[in-house]
Amino acid sequence: MTDVVVIGAGMSGLICAQQLSRAGYSVVVVDKSRGLGGRLATRRLYETRADHGACYLNPKGELFTSLVDLLCDRHILEVWTDTVYEFTTDTGVSAPQNRSPRYVAPAGMSAIAKFLAQDLNILLNQRVTAINPTNENHWRITLESSREELTAKALVIAIPAPQALMLLAPLGESILNQKFLENLSLVEFYPSISVMTGYPATSQPLPDWKAISFIDDAVLGWIGLDSSKRHQSPQAVFVVQSSASFAQQHLESSDLQPIGKQMLEYAATILKLPWLHTPEWMQVHRWRYAFPSIPWPEKVLKAESALPLICCGDWCGGNLAEGAMLSGLGASQEINQYLENLTLPDMNFFKDFT
The missing domain is CATH 3.90.660.10 (Polyamine Oxidase; Chain A, domain 2)
Known part of the structure; x- marks a missing residue:
């Protein structure tokens, strides 16, 4: 059992995971890519980058x-x-x-993500194929490339809204509020x-x-x-x-x-x-x-569900990397209120990183 699973290892997901982890929660970050950062992407090629x-x-x-x-x-x-x-x-x-x-x-630019990822428990190259509630009222996250399933008290989805919608739509109105799904579907990207x-x-x-x-x-x-x-x-x-x-x-x-x-x-x-x-x-x-061509106007998009679920990313507020950071902070605050309401650190804790 993990307190929080964060899907997406971009700026927003990493900031959220660090805040919650530093507060004392157990956190696992999952990403389908081989590397960190999302749009903070760097490719190594021909002895350069x-x-x-x-x-x-x-x-x-x-x-x-x-x-x-x-x-x-x-x-x-x-x-x-x-x-x-x-x-x-x-x-x-x-x-x-x-x-x-x-x-x-x-x-x-991926060096930024590597800095933000320090000390986190991160599973890379792991695509999430399904999200379901358990009988014990937790989230079950199914991974494609292994038979492992993660179980968490709370879920943060820090990926583009259309990808989040593909994962969450199968849950339907019985688990997620219809208005939440409609709002998620309104977000569009260039x-x-x-x-x-x-x-x-x-x-x-x-x-x-x-x-x-x-x-x-x-x-x-x-x-x-x-x-x-x-x-x-x-x-x-x-x-x-x-x-x-x-x-x-x-x-x-x-x-x-x-x-x-x-x-x-x-x-x-x-x-x-x-x-x-x-x-x-x-x-x-x-x-x-x-x-994001049509962003969500607020810092996060909350699911009004029995189980805590928050969506965040650069499409919340629409201000790219800066918006992603603020959205990640907002997601950590929302999840913290759902769970034990621990003391979240301020951004100064990054000064301890080397």
């Missing part, structure tokens, strides 16, 4: 800023740039009116396609920009010189992200390589970098749930 999910952090609120400051003190984050250029079809590339520091992890490319270090002069955001483009959403985040990179690495509409058109393609090539050729043309579409290597990743 590429951040193909969240590109950087741009803190706004006090709590998230304090976490970013701590990660800087631990040499996990550092300022990358204060200028993300903008591209419009009318004006081309131009400097933005407002500048603010963007923080990146030289070891890859998809994205990320292309990671590598080039010989000395083949071409690199552009003087580090990142460009495409304001109104039909194909592209963002491009970044990812290798500029690394202290030492053996080659030039770019990450190109599609627009939501382009990703939607090609989301179900069985082979994404031609789609990646199309994006690169297009970027090479409009940015006047003809060598960009002939990389030494290229990998393409599909993000089905990249950015």
